Amino acid sequence: MAQETSEPPNNAQAISQTISAFGIELDSLQAQQKKNERAYRLNVFFIPLLRLAGYTFLSISIILHNYYLLGESTFAGGLSFALVGFGYTALTWILLLLFFRRITRIHLGDFFLILEVAIFTYGVYCSGGEKSWLFLMAVARGTDQTATTVKRAAWFAVGSLCSYIALICYLDFIEHHQVHWGIEAAKIIFMIAFLFPIVGSARIAERVRASFHRTIHMAQDFTSHIGKQTAELEAARANLEKLYHREQEVTRTLSELNQMKTNFLIVTSHEMRTPLTVIKGYNEALLNQFFGSLSDTQKKSLEACQHVVDRLTMTVEDILEMLKINEGHLKLKVTDFDFADLLRQISSDMSLFLEKRRQCLDLQVPATLELRADREKIHLVMLNLIQNAIKFTPDEGTIQVTAARNGETVRIAVTDSGIGIEPAEIEKIFEKFYLNEDPLYHTSGKYQYLARGTGLGLSIAKSYVECHQGKIWAESVGKNQGSTFHVILPLRAQAEEDSANPPGR
Ligand code: ADP
Numbered sequence: 001m002a003q004e005t006s007e008p009p010n011n012a013q014a015i016s017q018t019i020s021a022f023g024i025e026l027d028s029l030q031a032q033q034k035k036n037e038r039a040y041r042l043n044v045f046f047i048p049l050l051r052l053a054g055y056t057f058l059s060i061s062i063i064l065h066n067y068y069l070l071g072e073s074t075f076a077g078g079l080s081f082a083l084v085g086f087g088y089t090a091l092t093w094i095l096l097l098l099f100f101r102r103i104t105r106i107h108l109g110d111f112f113l114i115l116e117v118a119i120f121t122y123g124v125y126c127s128g129g130e131k132s133w134l135f136l137m138a139v140a141r142g143t144d145q146t147a148t149t150v151k152r153a154a155w156f157a158v159g160s161l162c163s164y165i166a167l168i169c170y171l172d173f174i175e176h177h178q179v180h181w182g183i184e185a186a187k188i189i190f191m192i193a194f195l196f197p198i199v200g201s202a203r204i205a206e207r208v209r210a211s212f213h214r215t216i217h218m219a220q221d222f223t224s225h226i227g228k229q230t231a232e233l234e235a236a237r238a239n240l241e242k243l244y245h246r247e248q249e250v251t252r253t254l255s256e257l258n259q260m261k262t263n264f265l266i267v268t269s270h271e272m273r274t275p276l277t278v279i280k281g282y283n284e285a286l287l288n289q290f291f292g293s294l295s296d297t298q299k300k301s302l303e304a305c306q307h308v309v310d311r312l313t314m315t316v317e318d319i320l321e322m323l324k325i326n327e328g329h330l331k332l333k334v335t336d337f338d339f340a341d342l343l344r345q346i347s348s349d350m351s352l353f354l355e356k357r358r359q360c361l362d363l364q365v366p367a368t369l370e371l372r373a374d375r376e377k378i379h380l381v382m383l384n385l386i387q388n389a390i391k392f393t394p395d396e397g398t399i400q401v402t403a404a405r406n407g408e409t410v411r412i413a414v415t416d417s418g419i420g421i422e423p424a425e426i427e428k429i430f431e432k433f434y435l436n437e438d439p440l441y442h443t444s445g446k447y448q449y450l451a452r453g454t455g456l457g458l459s460i461a462k463s464y465v466e467c468h469q470g471k472i473w474a475e476s477v478g479k480n481q482g483s484t485f486h487v488i489l490p491l492r493a494q495a496e497e498d499s500a501n502p503p504g505r
Contacts, residue, residue, distance in 0.1 A: 031216075043109030044100050048093040051116075055085030061134065062127045070128050077126040088119050114159065117141045121163040129171045130179045138164035139191050146201040153202035157195040161188065262323065269319045276316060280309050311446075318456045322432060325463045332374040332467060334495040339371040339378070339410060343403060346382055353390055353447035354399075361386070362400040369403060371410060372492040377464040381472075384457040385414040385485045390447045392483075393418030405491070409470075412487040419450070421476040421483050429474060432459045468493040 063078030092112040100108050120141050127134040142156035165188065172179040283306050285291060287299065294302070324330060347363050354361050371378070382401075389399045393416040403412045421429060428434055433455040465472040469490055476483035 039109070040100060044093075044096045047109060047113075048089060048096065051089045051092075052086070055082065055089060058123055058137065059085060062123060065127050065132070065134055069133055070131065077128070081123050081126040084122055085119060088116070113141070114156070117156070117159045117163050120160070121167050124164065125167055125171075129175075130168055130177055130184065135164065135187050136191065136194065138167070139195055142195055142198055146198050147205045148202055149206050150199060150203045153199045157199060160195070161191060164188070164191065262326065265319055266323055269316050269323070272312070272316050273320070276309060276313050280306070280313065283309060315454050318454050318460065321460055322456050325460065330463065330467050332493065332495055333376070334372055334493055335375055336370060336372050337375045338368050339373075339403060340365040340367065340369040342375065342379055343382060343401060346379070346386055347401070349383075350386055350390065350447075353387075357390060357393075357447060357449070358396045359390060359393060360398045362398065364400065364402040366404065369405060369410060370491070371489065373468055373489060374464070374493070377467070378489070381461040381464050381487065382412070382414075384461045385487075387446060388457065388485075389414050389416035389418065391449065391451050392416065394449060406488075408491050410489045410491060412489070413484055414487075415482065415484040417482045420479050420481040421474060422479055423476075426474050426476065430458050430462045430472075432456060434459070465489065 059078045059082035062081050063075045066072040066077045121138045123137045124132050124135055139160040142160045145153040145156045168184050171177040287302050343365050397417045400415045462472050471488045474485050
């Protein structure tokens with residue numbers, strides 16, 4: 001059964017939800033919808049209800065006012081006001097219910113509020129006009145404008161005052177009451193004093209609201225910005241996931257190819273080794289004239305053949321050794337031997353090649369340098385380094401080999417004045433099958449200038465050195481600046497049956 005999983009909210013949603021919990025909507029569309037709903041409820045239900053309650057109280061207060069202060073025995077003033085007030089409430093309520101949403105050009109709720117100024121003034125008229133103690137009723141409409149805007153509060157204040165002044169004028173000039181204008185001026189000043197703080201409060205409310213709106217807009221911008229960034233991050237994450245899967249596929253394909261390459265090398269090397277041994281055996285037998293005497297030309301041809309077979313055998317041996325290293329089957333046959341002596345022997349073995357290349361090998365080693373290691377492997381390491389130095393140094397160049405004890409280690413350096421190594425290549429040369437040339441123009445040889453082998457020599461040397469818990473690395477200032485190969489070996493290597501951690505894998 002498919003399980004419904006709900007996505008965890010992102011940052012923008014979380015912030016928006018937290019702010020919404022305080023009744024603030026950051027989504028501008030939803031904020032507008034909520035505002036419209038609130039306005040509808042306020043104008044169509046609450047204000048008419050308040051109006052009804054307000055007129056009821058005002059009617060009662062007019063009745064009491066007229067009875068006790070004006071000494072009227074009828075309730076005519078109060079009832080008249082009640083009739084007008086309730087009539088106004090009923091009419092406006094019906095109109096609001098019918099048209100509040102439909103009429104958008106003017107705000108119907110505000111319009112009826114302004115009209116109410118006249119009703120309130122009528123309340124003053126019903127409570128004795130110029131004699132009314134309830135004259136403040138005329139400006140009562142302005143009192144609930146404290147939380148609106150200055151403009152609106154001022155309009156209500158001016159409207160109320162004008163309405164009151166108009167009433168007094170009407171009473172004086174039309175109904176010919178005896179209006180005392182000095183008292184009326186005092187009343188009007190009192191009303192102004194009463195309305196002034198209301199306009200001031202509206203100003204403060206306006207400022208607070210403006211800064212609140214600014215904050216809300218900032219929060220809206222912020223959430224939309226975060227929303228955008230979250231979407232971008234989401235897209236980047238999806239992209240990364242895709243790349244990760246692609247990389248995994250490529251890695252799988254590469255490891256399959258690698259396995260195929262290894263299988264190919266194993267099969268071909270083994271298939272070549274047996275015939276090579278047979279060819280080498282027969283070649284030696286022929287050279288030793290077991291099958292009859294040979295002419296000089298035959299001898300030379302067989303020697304050339306022997307030379308090529310030797311090289312091919314070495315190459316096959318290199319590949320097999322590398323495969324052994326890969327499989328972690330490297331074994332150290334540790335013995336004590338004189339390392340200085342080993343270097344001297346290699347130097348003498350190379351003397352023929354050095355002579356042919358008119359190169360000078362400067363060997364700086366102590367008289368004896370006892371080492372406990374796999375002699376054959378260390379021999380191959382040093383042979384490879386010195387042979388490389390001969391191959392990659394032009395005729396008449398110099399090669400220097402130094403070896404010295406340093407605490408519990410031996411430090412060896414093979415320096416040549418040859419072609420040098422580019423900085424970008426310095427790590428790569430220790431990789432398997434590394435050839436810094438186009439394989440199509442590959443020239444092989446043991447000592448010829450720029451001759452190359454299989455590209456396995458340094459990789460095998462590195463594995464051998466690391467198997468002894470040693471280190472090997474190359475240094476070169478750059479092209480044609482010569483190079484130095486450094487080796488550090490422990491004085492006493494631990495005998496190890498199978499190397500647990502196959503190097504170079
Ligand atoms: P190869 O048996 O083909 O020489 P190596 O693993 O011994 O392979 O060397 C790998 C590569 O490292 C060489 O092809 C050469 O480009 C570079 N290299 C090795 N020794 C030197 C050196 N002394 N000077 C300059 N380049 C060298």
